[in-house]
Amino acid sequence: MAHNLPIEGFRRILGDKGITIEQDDIAPWLNDWRGHYQGAAAAILSPATTKELAACVRLAAEHGIPLVPQGGNTSMVGGATPPADGSALILSLRRMNSIRAIDTSANQAVCEAGVILSVLHDAAEAAGRRFPLSLGAKGSATIGGLISTNAGGTQVLRHGTMRGLVDGIEAVLPDGSIYEGLAPLKKDNRGYDLKQLLIGAEGTLGIVTAATLKLVPAITHxxxxxxxxxxxxxxxxxxxxxxxxxxxxxxxxxxxxxxxxxxxxxxxxxxxxxxxxxxxxxxxxxxxxxxxxxxxxxxxxxxxxxxxxxxxxxxxxxxxxxxxxxxxxxxxxxxxxxEAERAAGFPIAFDISVPINAMPDFMLSAAEACTARFAGTTATSYGHLGDGNVHFHVRAPADIADRSGWLKTSGEEIRHYVHDLVVAAGGSISAEHGIGQSKRAELGRLSSPARIMALRAIKAALDPHGIMNPGKLIPLASEA
Amino acid sequence: MAHNLPIEGFRRILGDKGITIEQDDIAPWLNDWRGHYQGAAAAILSPATTKELAACVRLAAEHGIPLVPQGGNTSMVGGATPPADGSALILSLRRMNSIRAIDTSANQAVCEAGVILSVLHDAAEAAGRRFPLSLGAKGSATIGGLISTNAGGTQVLRHGTMRGLVDGIEAVLPDGSIYEGLAPLKKDNRGYDLKQLLIGAEGTLGIVTAATLKLVPAITHxxxxxxxxxxxxxxxxxxxxxxxxxxxxxxxxxxxxxxxxxxxxxxxxxxxxxxxxxxxxxxxxxxxxxxxxxxxxxxxxxxxxxxxxxxxxxxxxxxxxxxxxxxxxxxxxxxxxxEAERAAGFPIAFDISVPINAMPDFMLSAAEACTARFAGTTATSYGHLGDGNVHFHVRAPADIADRSGWLKTSGEEIRHYVHDLVVAAGGSISAEHGIGQSKRAELGRLSSPARIMALRAIKAALDPHGIMNPGKLIPLASEA
Incomplete structure (x- = not known):
């Protein structure tokens, strides 16, 4: 547990409604929904406005207290779970849930980070428009989390990932300053694209507080x-x-x-x-x-x-x-x-991409290579072929009684093997889900020195005290 | 002039064909085409391959020699002109001019940075495709420069700026390491988007050496x-x-x-x-x-x-x-x-953007405000309204005989005035052309501390010795 937490300082900023210190209330937010990671935190901070959030970050920066931003807590890679040592606080965006504006002329919505995806879908539909990104967790996942993980889904083929749907962004940087970039500028060449840098950064460079999002016409036929x-x-x-x-x-x-x-x-x-x-x-x-x-x-x-x-x-x-x-x-x-895959017994699941034209070969040859190498396994895939992104699954041999034991003993070897095939095909070991905690070591193992150097340099430059979502995305020294 | 230049070291990397030290041959590349900036350089380095280029950057980094990357030298903002003190060398991409591949199935072209835009247009057309970005300088401008300035043009409405047309990128980072990201992955969530960071960075974070670019179907009707x-x-x-x-x-x-x-x-x-x-x-x-x-x-x-x-x-x-x-x-x-505007006498030209829906009001109100404030001037605009980007022009009073004198005396005041209007409308003082040298001070004057802090931190992190295109884009301490 962190010592000398300025709880009363946070309470002064947030009021009683904005801070949770009862462990029973905190507990549901301390692990990921898949149950792979268990964290600890002495408090959840829940600012209601960007200014409150910025004040929290400034206070946290002064005291060197790490913050773990959390939206719907639907990460597939442990990206929103606090560290187990209790050194960090959770910063929840759930109270920042207002759709500030829907502009049907510009085809844009301005949303706070805590807006739930299905709520935006409904609001856009009511305005005769739609927000063309959807995924299974739409009833929980929030706009801030979807931006911070550059979410995908089944409409990427036509409309792109979240990266292509964000027209403007507002964020609080690790020093507590507010980056005001909500104005949707289709052309803006004032230097490095900070908006794109924050998208997909998994909260490690700052906290997205609001965004201007693209809407598209409703489908009538x-x-x-x-x-x-x-x-x-x-x-x-x-x-x-x-x-x-x-x-x-x-x-x-x-x-x-x-x-x-x-x-x-x-x-x-x-x-x-x-x-x-x-x-x-x-x-x-x-x-x-x-x-x-x-x-x-x-x-x-x-x-x-x-x-x-x-x-x-x-x-x-x-x-x-x-x-x-x-x-x-x-x-x-x-x-x-x-759901059916779970009913049939959990496979080892990979969220991978390769160049689109290489994907058909990859789907067949990777499955063949896996089953040849790991006797008795079966391997298959489904998903977004037109994006070069499939969910590739490897199943335990049918005669294995203790599947979870098998996952533990063979899982890591199979993961390394499949990831090596992906890298050899010029692909990515994370197409949609991000790195979070679960792929951090593999990112370190499989990235070029140039990529690791750049990731670390940017992280250190913008978050010199390392208070933004610690332990996520950036490989540790021992992992590269 | 820089002392102790390792000219022979560069010659060993590049061969005689790859280095130019005769001042007569260098002179045409020392100023911008508009004649606003005059630089100096002891040599032009012209690597033929990414490996040669990387070796040049490593040698330059060892000796602390700044490099100014140059493609077609068509910058509108002095972005490719070396500093006047001769401290830098020009690094020309003109020999890296191969179209490595055109894939009509994936609708992609892999181009080296020195490929001239119109050459790519012709090659795409010959393959029954097109590259949907064009601009006046297409006969000189190169792919590397177009990427590094996130170029626009008249097709942005439908196809986006260069930022949306780059599927993959290869670059040499300031330490001489090669960032290999040519594989076109439509979905890739392995951390910060280094590709987007390099696009529009004006060569201040590294040198783009090749790219995988989107092609679109040819227009038949x-x-x-x-x-x-x-x-x-x-x-x-x-x-x-x-x-x-x-x-x-x-x-x-x-x-x-x-x-x-x-x-x-x-x-x-x-x-x-x-x-x-x-x-x-x-x-x-x-x-x-x-x-x-x-x-x-x-x-x-x-x-x-x-x-x-x-x-x-x-x-x-x-x-x-x-x-x-x-x-x-x-x-x-x-x-x-x-061309007609030049024949009618040069105006003060602004390359600006505001949110699209705000643009019609801005075009009228900014023109009215300008002519009211600066007696006798006329102001008007044309351009890409659907992108929220117009070329806004202010003309000297008709009775001014010495227009260039007027430009000098009134130009800066009018520039500040119009830029203030743009910022008040939530817009950008550089929509298409970038910052380069000519808008650096205005970027410093008009950016929030959060933006300046982030730009500087990223620059210092990736280019700690400041050898990449010095004097461009990042406002000096005196300018912020």
Whole structure:
């Protein structure tokens, strides 16, 4: 535990509502939802305004007290869990939850960091717009966390990651100064892009307090198709052929091996396969027909018909959803894969990316290499092929009774092995989820000296006392 | 002049072809094309490979010799001119001019930093693609310089600035280490985005040596329209109405006050006004109809017809170019404005941005405020309204005989005045051109302490010996 905490100083800044010191109230925020990390903290600070937050950071800086920013606490990599030694305080953004403005003319929303993603979705919809980023944790994840982890999801193909959806940013820097960059400037060449530096920094360079976010038009007409395919190569060829014929109307393109689809049909109630026969590979495609006029659907059907007879792409079968209910059923298969995977027994999961054109080969060759190297394992993948990002899963041999024991003994070796394959393919060991605590050592092991030097130099420059989200992202000296 | 230059050391790295020490050969590269800055340098280093360049940087770092990276030397702000004291050497990228690859499946080109923009345009076109960024200096400007200044142009509305067109980057950092980030990863959350940090850094954090750039499909069908409008507000309303009706097919949307259009008609041979009467404000719009099918042009004409009767937008008149020659004539008016402005006598030119929705008011109110404050001046603007970025020009009173004298006496006061208006509107004093030498003091005067602190800390962290493009971008202590 940290000594000499200026609790009363924080209370003067925040009032009684803004500080939590009862351990029972703090406890739910001390571990990550996956249960991999357990932290400790003497207090949660919950400022209601950017000024209060800045005053907290100044006081923390004076006393050298580390702060762990926390939004919805949905990190996949332990990025919002305080250190176990109790040296840090949690700084919660949950009271900064106002949508300050929605401007339908500029297609922008100004949100505080604590706004929950689904709340923004609803507000945008009520204004006839949408915020085109979504993910499973949307009911808990907050805008500040999504920015600080450069979140992705299934709409990245068309709309980009969070990095492309932030038009302006407000943040408190580690010295307590306020960086005021909310004004959305499409062109601004006044030196280093501090906005982009803070996006994806996992709270290690400052605390994002608000952002101006892009909105896009609501979708008024759409179509959803399911394709059964021979290989991931066919999936990528299909995507490219559709883009060439139909232009930028593909809102989502998810690829799934037969195995995870099979788990869904087996384990998730009320699901059924969209096609008569489950193909080795499957693509779920969402088309935005809002700007395609009356003939949009006919044009789409004609294009898909043409592709069925294109013998450069091995298409087993395909179907367009006949109504919204059927479209929802198709998407439910994709969305319940994580749940079905858990029901089938936890795999070792990788969140990885490689250059898009290299991904089909990687999906097959990495699976083959893994199962050859680790006897009895199975490996497969699903996800955002069009972004070069899939969730690659390795499963324990079927005859292993003690799976969690196996995960402990074989897990690290398999992790190293797969990450080495990713690096050899020019890829990233963290596509969507960030580094946090869980990938820090691997980042150190696998990064070039130039990258590590730059990360450390920037961290030390902006946070010289190391008070911003300690223990996250930056590899320790022993790890590089 | 710097003493003890290790010229022979550089020669050993570069060979005779890679080093220039004759002052006659160096002289053309010692000033900016506008003639505002005059530098000095004992040598130009011209590495042919990234490895040679890295070895030069290591040697320069050992001896504390500053390096000024130079591509086409087309900076608008003195960003590529060496210091006048001769303490630095020029590091030219001109020999690193290979297009390493064009991948039409991934829609990407891998270019070395010294590739000239128009050369990339031609290569992309030959491959049935295009690189969607262009500007007046395309015959000289290089990819490295365009990245280091986050260049813009007339296609930013649809395709973004250079920041959005770089998928991967290779750079030499100030210690001579090579940052290898050419692999184009659409999703990569391995910590701070070093790519975005280097883009727009004006060579002060390292030297960009190559990049993986986005290509887009070639335009197969297009249409060009000219609108006469009542005000910049009508122009923005027109843009929003077109976007809502037609979707993301607007490739360019340039707005021009009557005055600069009049200068073109008066001063540039073989130009004529597109409409019978010159309107107070004019919009030039380029539509990409490649994905609109057979009925695309009819649909566009119907939409424009509807808008003519929309009484919320004051449209004086409008015309769609009947053929390519007429479309080129329309664009020639926009493109020859700089030339016509020079023929009409140099104005004080501002490259500024404000939030898009604030721009119509700003264009009118800033012009009014300027002419009220500086008796006899005229002020007007043209440019990329849809990006919130216009070229705002203030002209000397008509009765001033000695314009260059007036520029010297009144120029700085007017510059401060206009920049103050921009900052009050939440805008940027550099939208496209960067800071370089010419806006450094104004950046210092007008930035928040948080921004200056962050810029300086990052610069000092990555370039502790200050050898990267000295005197550019970062305000001096006396300037903040």
């Amino acid at each position: 759409s179509a959803t198709a399911w394709f059964g395919l021979g290989s991931p190569h066919d999936a990528l060829a299909l995507l490219r052929a559709l883009e060439a014929r139909l232009g930028p109307i593909i809102e989502g393109f998810e690829v799934m091996a037969a195995e995870p689809v099979g788990y869904v049909i087996e384990h998730v109630p009320n699901t059924r396969a969209p096609l008569a026969q489950l193909a080795p590979w499957n693509a779920l495609i969402e088309f935005d027909l809002s700007n395609s006029g009356e003939g949009g659907r006919a044009q789409l059907e004609a294009a898909l018909g043409d592709l069925m007879t294109d013998d450069t792409i091995q298409i087993h079968d395909a179907v367009i959803a006949q109504n919204e209910a059927q479209a929802r059923d198709f998407w439910r298969i994709r969305e319940t894969i994580p | 297009s249409a060009t329209a000219w609108f006469g409008l009542g005000s910049p507000h009508d122009a923005l309303a027109l843009l929003r109405a077109l976007e809502a009706r037609l979707g993301p097919i607007i490739e360019g949307f340039e707005v021009m006050a009557a005055e600069p259009v009049g200068y073109v008609i008066e001063h540039v041979p073989n130009t004529r006004a597109p409409l019978a009467q010159l309107a107070p404000w004019n919009a030039l719009i380029e539509f990409d109809l490649s994905n609109s099918g057979e009925g695309g042009r009819a649909q566009l004409e119907a939409a424009l017809g509807d808008l003519m009767t929309d009484d919320t937008i004051q449209i004086h008149d409008a015309v769609i170019a009947q053929n390519e020659a007429q479309a080129r004539d329309f664009w020639r008016i926009r493109e020859t404005i700089p």
